[in-house]
Amino acid sequence: MEFLVAISIGVMTAAGVYLLLRLRTFPAILGLAMLSYAVNVFIFVSGRLVMGAPPVLGAADAMTDPLPQALVLTAIVISFGMTALVVIMALASYLNADTDMIDIEKPGEQPETRR
Amino acid sequence: MMEHWIIAPIVVPALIGPMIALTMRHDIVLQRIAGLTSGVLMLGITVALLVSAAGGNVESYELGSWPAPFGIVLVLDRLSALMVTLTAVLGLGILAYACATGWDNRGRNFHSVYQFQMMGLFGAMLTGDIFNLFVFFEILLIASYGLMTHGGGRMRLRGGVQYVVINLAGSTLFLFALGTLYGVFGTLNMADLAERAAQLPAGDAALVRVAAALLLLVFLLKGALLPLHFWLPNTYALAPAPVAALFSVMTKVGAYAVIRVYTLIFPDTLEPIGGLVGTVLMPAALLTLAVGVIGVLGGATLARIVSFAAIASMGTLFIAVSTFDEAGIAAALYYLMHSTLAAAALFLIVDQVRARRGNSALALQAPMPDGGLVAALFFVAAIAMAGMPPLSGFIGKLLVLDAIRSADWWIWGWAFILITSLVALVGFARAGSALFWKPHDATAPDDDPFQGAPGATSNLGLAALAGILALIVALTVAAGPATRYTQAAAGQLFDRQVYIHAVLGTPDERAARRAAEAAAAASATGSTHAGGQATTDSAATPTQEGS
Numbered sequence: 001m002e003f004l005v006a007i008s009i010g011v012m013t014a015a016g017v018y019l020l021l022r023l024r025t026f027p028a029i030l031g032l033a034m035l036s037y038a039v040n041v042f043i044f045v046s047g048r049l050v051m052g053a054p055p056v057l058g059a060a061d062a063m064t065d066p067l068p069q070a071l072v073l074t075a076i077v078i079s080f081g082m083t084a085l086v087v088i089m090a091l092a093s094y095l096n097a098d099t100d101m102i103d104i105e106k107p108g109e110q111p112e113t114r115r
Numbered sequence: 116m117m118e119h120w121i122i123a124p125i126v127v128p129a130l131i132g133p134m135i136a137l138t139m140r141h142d143i144v145l146q147r148i149a150g151l152t153s154g155v156l157m158l159g160i161t162v163a164l165l166v167s168a169a170g171g172n173v174e175s176y177e178l179g180s181w182p183a184p185f186g187i188v189l190v191l192d193r194l195s196a197l198m199v200t201l202t203a204v205l206g207l208g209i210l211a212y213a214c215a216t217g218w219d220n221r222g223r224n225f226h227s228v229y230q231f232q233m234m235g236l237f238g239a240m241l242t243g244d245i246f247n248l249f250v251f252f253e254i255l256l257i258a259s260y261g262l263m264t265h266g267g268g269r270m271r272l273r274g275g276v277q278y279v280v281i282n283l284a285g286s287t288l289f290l291f292a293l294g295t296l297y298g299v300f301g302t303l304n305m306a307d308l309a310e311r312a313a314q315l316p317a318g319d320a321a322l323v324r325v326a327a328a329l330l331l332l333v334f335l336l337k338g339a340l341l342p343l344h345f346w347l348p349n350t351y352a353l354a355p356a357p358v359a360a361l362f363s364v365m366t367k368v369g370a371y372a373v374i375r376v377y378t379l380i381f382p383d384t385l386e387p388i389g390g391l392v393g394t395v396l397m398p399a400a401l402l403t404l405a406v407g408v409i410g411v412l413g414g415a416t417l418a419r420i421v422s423f424a425a426i427a428s429m430g431t432l433f434i435a436v437s438t439f440d441e442a443g444i445a446a447a448l449y450y451l452m453h454s455t456l457a458a459a460a461l462f463l464i465v466d467q468v469r470a471r472r473g474n475s476a477l478a479l480q481a482p483m484p485d486g487g488l489v490a491a492l493f494f495v496a497a498i499a500m501a502g503m504p505p506l507s508g509f510i511g512k513l514l515v516l517d518a519i520r521s522a523d524w525w526i527w528g529w530a531f532i533l534i535t536s537l538v539a540l541v542g543f544a545r546a547g548s549a550l551f552w553k554p555h556d557a558t559a560p561d562d563d564p565f566q567g568a569p570g571a572t573s574n575l576g577l578a579a580l581a582g583i584l585a586l587i588v589a590l591t592v593a594a595g596p597a598t599r600y601t602q603a604a605a606g607q608l609f610d611r612q613v614y615i616h617a618v619l620g621t622p623d624e625r626a627a628r629r630a631a632e633a634a635a636a637a638s639a640t641g642s643t644h645a646g647g648q649a650t651t652d653s654a655a656t657p658t659q660e661g662s
Binding site: 090 | 246250253257260264267268269270272273274275276277279280283284286287290291293294295297298301303349
């Protein structure tokens with residue numbers, strides 16, 4: 001069980017890093033999503049893998065740590081919001097600049113507009 | 116009642132921010148009034164906190180009265196009081212500048228996002244819980260994404276995407292580090308972590324080292340230390356200049372987090388860390404300084420030159436931090452105050468230059484209107500940033516040089532700091548003469564004078580900019596009290612038991628609390644199953660250490 005979870009976290013992280021390094025917005029967003037899935041599972045198992053036990057102290061012989069579950073909820077909410085934000089920003093950037101490269105080859109200067 | 120003031124710097128912007136967004140969306144004047152009122156309030160509160168912390172006691176505030184280490188705590192000590200006051204001062208000055216020059220009106224929701232930015236910054240500096248630190252990092256980052264792309268534009272949006280992607284990757288690393296820490300220690304309260312790290316079972320040393328290194332990576336990404344500095348020049352040069360000025364305090368949050376975590380939780384004396392942080396930090400800081408001034412020397416626009424100067428100042432700051440002794444941290448804190456103000460002032464000058472000639476490129480253009488005044492302000496700020504006498508940069512660098520004298524690598528530190536000061540001076544002289552002097556040559560083109568945005572060159576904006584420069588002068592004049600305070604703050608950081616006892620209680624208090632809990636559990640009913648005892652047992656943190 002531990003082996004399976006560890007391998008899946010590792011594979012997801014590797015896929016996420018690879019996609020992130022593609023330097024185009026769409027693969028990078030997918031990569032960031034992969035990375036956040038990996039880290040969510042990672043946090044979840046940081047309270048150790050316990051099967052079929054309630055997250056309540058004293059209700060049964062064994063218990064599972066409830067705190068990582070609360071932490072992972074926070075992390076899921078934040079990563080969900082961030083993914084939505086980066087999608088919108090990538091779209092705005094693509095529509096404005098006609099390119100979806102993340103890398104900026106010739107960083108010019110944002111000119112002052114005459115507004 | 117005084118203790119509740121600790122949370123006020125977080126609550127005030129958290130209330131006023133949504134209020135601006137929901138009820139004042141269409142009225143920029145009301146937004147400005149609310150934003151500036153909030154800024155003044157935050158400044159007043161943080162100064163009161165600074166005065167209260169200057170006495171030397173560490174105050175802990177338990178959110179919702181959940182006792183530490185189970186609930187989240189906010190902790191006010193000299194270091195966090197200094198950081199929040201610096202942030203509030205700079206935040207108010209930059210907000211005044213943004214209002215005066217009309218920057219807040221070039222896109223929507225500037226003021227409410229600005230409030231959330233302040234809230235995230237204050238929260239990150241006050242929290243005593245490392246997962247809460249992550250949450251406040253995210254708040255300040257979300258707000259900074261909004262501010263970074265404020266006003267829009269092709270290049271700015273592209274820079275914004277780059278900035279968001281790199282920070283999301285950083286946040287993921289932060290979570291991996293926190294998961295590892297929780298897996299080893301079973302707690303996220305910083306004081307509790309500090310106690311448990313000191314009595315770590317030998318088998319977990321490697322895991323702790325991994326967690327400490329991951330955390331360092333995250334903080335250095337925020338602090339823009341080589342090789343994690345690459346995002347900064349694009350972001351700062353493409354962001355609206357007042358926002359870039361505010362961002363100069365965001366890199367300092369990275370420095371603050373390094374100082375806090377690696378003096379409290381993972382001090383250099385801790386067995387599994389064993390000098391790891393200092394040995395990694397020192398060469399990286401030296402190279403950061405070198406790369407920064409090379410950028411200052413070679414930058415094609417003033418915006419990029421100032422961005423690289425900000426990177427160089429982080430290098431100097433981390434050179435002092437990497438000693439991890441009292442003198443080093445004290446010097447680093449003084450230099451931190453100085454470099455934040457100097458970088459902010461320089462970014463506002465970049466804005467003044469752009470508003471007068473359309474860009475800040477060092478190319479030959481017609482002379483800008485009121486160029487002499489801007490040149491004078493640039494002269495003052497550049498002297499401060501390069502570290503020439505008589506301003507605070509000189510004192511700051513002197514303190515850093517003095518602090519690293521006892522380290523065995525001092526010759527490297529001295530060589531890098533002294534040579535880079537000269538190079539930075541040449542770089543700023545080149546930029547100043549290209550922008551302010553050469554346009555007055557007979558060969559300069561003088562057709563098509565640029566018309567900037569209305570109000571962008573207003574005198575009120577210049578007054579706000581002069582106010583920040585006046586703060587640099589004040590920091591120079593009051594160098595005596597300021598260094599006494601930073602030395603006291605550094606001393607408090609290395610007296611870790613004070614912090615731990617303020618959060619978790621002294622050993623006597625904890626013993627008394629456990630006794631009371633045990634008595635309550637015994638008197639409850641006969642049905643005290645294992646649960647009640649397990650609670651008191653897990654609350655029983657070891658008490659062997661002396662105070």
